[in-house]
Amino acid sequence: MTIYFRNISKIITGHVFRSKIPYNTEGNLNLLNMDAISTAGIVRISEEDVKKIQLNDVKPEEIIIPGDILFKAKGLKNTAVLIDSIPPDTTVTASCHIIRVTDKNFLPEYVCSWLNSAIAKRHFSKGAGQATGVTIANVSKATLESLEIPLIPLKKQKLISNIEECAKQEMALSIEIADNKNLLYRAIIEKELQKY
Numbered sequence: 001m002t003i004y005f006r007n008i009s010k011i012i013t014g015h016v017f018r019s020k021i022p023y024n025t026e027g028n029l030n031l032l033n034m035d036a037i038s039t040a041g042i043v044r045i046s047e048e049d050v051k052k053i054q055l056n057d058v059k060p061e062e063i064i065i066p067g068d069i070l071f072k073a074k075g076l077k078n079t080a081v082l083i084d085s086i087p088p089d090t091t092v093t094a095s096c097h098i099i100r101v102t103d104k105n106f107l108p109e110y111v112c113s114w115l116n117s118a119i120a121k122r123h124f125s126k127g128a129g130q131a132t133g134v135t136i137a138n139v140s141k142a143t144l145e146s147l148e149i150p151l152i153p154l155k156k157q158k159l160i161s162n163i164e165e166c167a168k169q170e171m172a173l174s175i176e177i178a179d180n181k182n183l184l185y186r187a188i189i190e191k192e193l194q195k196y
Contacts, residue, residue, distance in 0.1 A: 001150070001151050002148040002149060002150050002151070003103075003148065003149055003151055004145065004146060004147070004148055004149075005099075005144055005145050005146070005147045005148075005149060006145035006146070007103070008101060008102060008103035008105075008106050008111070008149065009099050009100055009101045009102055009103070009106075009111065010061070010099075010100040010102055011097055011098070011099055011100075011141050011144050011145060012061045012062060012097065012098040012099075012100065013094050013097055013098075013141055014062065014091060014092035014093045014094045014095065014096040014097065014098065015055070015058055015059075015062045015091050015092065015093060015094065016093075016094045017093060017094075021053060021093075022053050022054045022055060023051055023052065023053055024052055024053060024054040025052050026052070026054075027052035027053045027054040027055070028053075028054055028055065028056075028089070029052070029053050029054075029055045029058060029089045029090070029091060030050045030051065030052060030053070030087050030088075030089055030090040030091070031050070031051050031052075031053045031090070031091060031092070031093070032045075032049060032050055032064065032070075032086070032090055032091070032092050033048075033049045033050070033051065034072060034092065034093065034095055034096055035049070036049035036050075037070065037072050037079055037081050043070065043081040043083065045085065045086060045087070050087055050090060055091075058091055061098075061100075062091045062092075062098070063089060063090065063091055064083055064086050064090050064091060064092065064098060065083075065086070065100075066083055066084060066085055066086060067082075067083065067100075067101070067108050068082075068083045068098050068099065068100055068108075069081065069082055069083070069098070069099040069100075069101070069108055069111060069112045069115065070083060070092060070096050070097075070098060070099075071096060071097040071098075071099055071115060071139070071144065072095070072096055073095060073096060073097050073138055073139040073140075073144075074095040074096075074137070074138050075095075075137060076137055078115075078121070078124055078139050079116065080099070080112045080115035080116050081112065082108055082109050082112045097139075097141060097144060099111065099115075099144070105151060105154070106149070106151070106157070107154060107157045107158060107161060109157075109158070109161035109164075109165075110152075110157035110158070110160055110161045111149065112161070112164075113160050113161045113164040114149050114150075115147075116164065120147055123143070123146075123147050123148075124139045124143060124147075
């Protein structure tokens, strides 16, 4: 049996900024940078990734809470990440959707895994249509709401999400190893070039 996302979750579009983002070190809110969501599907929460802003018109549901799923909606690489912890009063821009699972028959980590699946990616590409010209792909709230997810036993949901987490960690380590190798090779080359 499959169930539509609109029936198992609340989908909130991140905050819409009508003008330049009001960064302010004395601000009242935090803004999570979307670059904090890595290609491997891991989110970094550091001082560089969360900046203070001054904002008075944020809606309470736009504030991220642990257990929320952040879905990077803009661009060709749509990625979902589960938030385990986050500084208080943190929001995101409208390039991201906040997905709050409301049905107790679904684990947020399983929902996150499903959003990263090939089946979901095909659904998103159909929702984007066949636009031509210079466009930025965007997965709308309506496209997310119409995505179907299989209802499976909670034990199986946990197994699937554990496998996905291992795959993400392996991918992140592979990227880090490749980056470190590149730095090493560059250092060797520079050292050799300095001899001449």
